[in-house]
Every structure is written in structure tokens, then in C-alpha cells.
Amino acid sequence: MSSSGNPQEQALDSFWETIPPLWNTVRAHIRAEATGQFDISVEQFHVLRYVRRGTNSISDLATAKNISRPAISQAVDVLVNKGLMTRTQSTEDRRFIELALTDSGNALLDTVFKETRAWMKELMSDLTNDELDTIRSAMTALKKMLPHK
Numbered sequence: 001m002s003s004s005g006n007p008q009e010q011a012l013d014s015f016w017e018t019i020p021p022l023w024n025t026v027r028a029h030i031r032a033e034a035t036g037q038f039d040i041s042v043e044q045f046h047v048l049r050y051v052r053r054g055t056n057s058i059s060d061l062a063t064a065k066n067i068s069r070p071a072i073s074q075a076v077d078v079l080v081n082k083g084l085m086t087r088t089q090s091t092e093d094r095r096f097i098e099l100a101l102t103d104s105g106n107a108l109l110d111t112v113f114k115e116t117r118a119w120m121k122e123l124m125s126d127l128t129n130d131e132l133d134t135i136r137s138a139m140t141a142l143k144k145m146l147p148h149k
Contacts (some may be wrong), residue, residue: 001099002022017057022053025044026066026116026120026144029116029119030045030113030116031045031110033111033112034108034112034118037089037111037112037114037115038077038108038111040079040082040094040108041078043071043075044075044079046065047061047072047076047079047083047085048079048084048101048105048108048109049109050064050065051085051099051100051105052101052103052105052109054097055099056098056100057096057097057098057099058073058076058097058099059070061099063078076099079105082104083102083104084101084102084104084105084108085099085100085102085105086099086100086101086102087099088100133149
């Protein structure tokens with residue numbers, strides 16, 4: 001990558017050199033926590049996350065993850081058998097099965113994210129207050145790039 005003297009080009013170069021590798025490192029840590037500590041696959045972890053965010057049917061999960069319904073059903077079966085998720089038939093539409101996390105499923109996600117936050121704090125422990133303020137300011141600026149809903 002060659003940065004011209006253009007501040008926008010320099011910012012773009014810095015973004016691509018930093019954000020994707022950093023996010024990949026964080027994601028790898030989250031996956032390692034979920035799979036190592038709780039004996040669930042990455043796909044099962046993603047299913048838990050999506051359900052927590054409100055995606056509550058096999059069909060919606062398959063669409064959101066862009067994978068087949070049978071693959072999602074298999075992941076859900078394992079999570080139900082582990083007591084991390086429930087399936088409930090809708091009283092209005094018997095064809096609709098609503099997915100929800102159990103207390104154990106929510107606790108698993110809480111633990112993974114809490115431990116990841118502690119790990120990230122450790123990564124930041126050698127940064128000065130000025131550097132931390134710079135990161136916070138940069139994140140505020142980056143939020144302006146997000147589409148508004």
C-alpha cells in the first residue's frame with residue numbers, strides 16, 4: 001500500500017492495516033473460549049449469539065448465516081440437548097418453532113464475553129492514558145462511518 005500525502009488515503013491504509021487483523025484476533029480469542037471452555041463448535045456459538053440478538057427461528061437463522069436449514073437444525077439440536085437453548089411451538093402457527101436461550105445459554109455467552117473483555121483489557125494494559133484516549137476518539141470518529149438506521 002502506498003500512501004500519498006492525502007490524509008484520507010493514509011487513514012484508509014491505517015484502517016486496513018489495523019482493524020481487520022485486530023478483529024480477527026479478537027474473534028479467534030472468542031472462538032477459542034467458546035470451543036475450549038464450553039465444548040461447543042464455532043457454528044453453535046454463532047447460533048447462540050444470533051438467537052440472543054433476536055433471530056428466533058431455524059429459517060431466520062439459516063437466512064442470517066447463509067447456510068442450509070438442516071445445518072442450522074443440527075446445531076440447534078446439539079444446543080437443545082446441552083440445555084443451552086429451547087424450542088417452543090407457537091400457539092398461533094403450529095409450523096413456527098421459536099428458539100430461545102436458556103439461563104445456561106445466556107450464562108455461557110456472558111462468560112465468554114466477560115473473559116474476552118478481561119483479555120482485551122490485559123492487551124491494553126501497557127497503553128498510556130493518552131493512547132487510550134486516542135483509541136476512544138478514533139472509535140467515535142469511526143462510528144460516523146456506520147450507516148444510520
